[in-house]
Amino acid sequence: MALTDTVSAEPTNSALPAARHTTSPTPRGPLSDRILTLVRREPLGDDALDGTTDLAALASVAVQRSSDIVHDDDIQLALFALYGLHYGSLADAHDGWEWHPHLISARRVLEAAFETQLRRDVEVPEIPEPTAAAVAETLFALTGAETDGPSLSRFVAAKATREQLEELLIHRSIYTLREADPHSWAIPRLTGRPKAALVEIQADEYGGGRPERMHATIFAGTMRGLGLDDSYGAYLDYVPAVTLASLNMMSMFGLNRRLRGAIAGHLAAFEMTSSIPSGLYARGFRRNGFDDDVCWYYDEHVEADAVHEQIAGRDLAGGLAEDEPELLADILFGAAACLTVDGWASAVIVEAWLAGESALRMPRATSIANGA
16 A cells, blocks of 8 residues: 555544454464364263363363463463453354353463462562552553663564564454453443543543444454454464463453452553554554555554543542552552563564564465465
């Protein structure tokens, strides 16, 4: 697409239907193989016949054998599949498995190990006073701090090639094609001011009642603009464990009521670190000759997230800390975990590109990349 001279008030790249769901990914080890094979069948209603009685034990074995849960392909894909039962992310998974007790037991084993590692490895700032102003100040300081290593958004703005832009969208598609859904789990878990703040943010994420303006739909249009498949999960096999871990962490925070502080903090950090990078991403796409339709997703976030960060920091996270001070430590943990895990995922991409390599797990045919 050629770069145009006029800026459209409302680009049209999302006029087509939102992303569809695709089939299950390829297993990455014995645990994900077992789960993916299982959920494709209809439950028989007999645990012994279904072969579910040892799932928690199998999950425990996977955890014991893993030296790094965040970067463990088998565990992160297994978690993705288990969470996918709640989202409907796996088109060929039978709905009857969603609340199966042995699958939930296996998920709890994996979640416990995942959360333990995050709490060990994520550096959380000093706890402030439980006031909206103090919490917001702490979060803005946390998200505004300089980070070690090269910046993904600055690399994209200045250096990324078309092929690297495609890889960026492939990594980001794992979350962004279902943007806002993990945080929406928190809506019924909150009350009052924090709940109203979250709903205000989410209403924008879902297009304010206009399906063509849903952020996931706009992102799907960006993918199509680069000739990529916008079906949800089309590129699951290509992304590493840490990319899955980023979404799995959101799902874990959102689906567990006891972690409602963490999901609120996560969203606050997510919004506070979106506006400026989105502008840099848009610059990188335009530098490669893409027009406003392709850049719409990032242009939208420059403006929207500049507003959202204030609501998320003061009314959502800060309001929740005032209402439930006992959640303040988790609010800061969720914010710090967002920055840390997304930093790990971005580092994988930038380090590969700086080395002149692909940031994907396996080669991707050019004909597929260019939509031929």
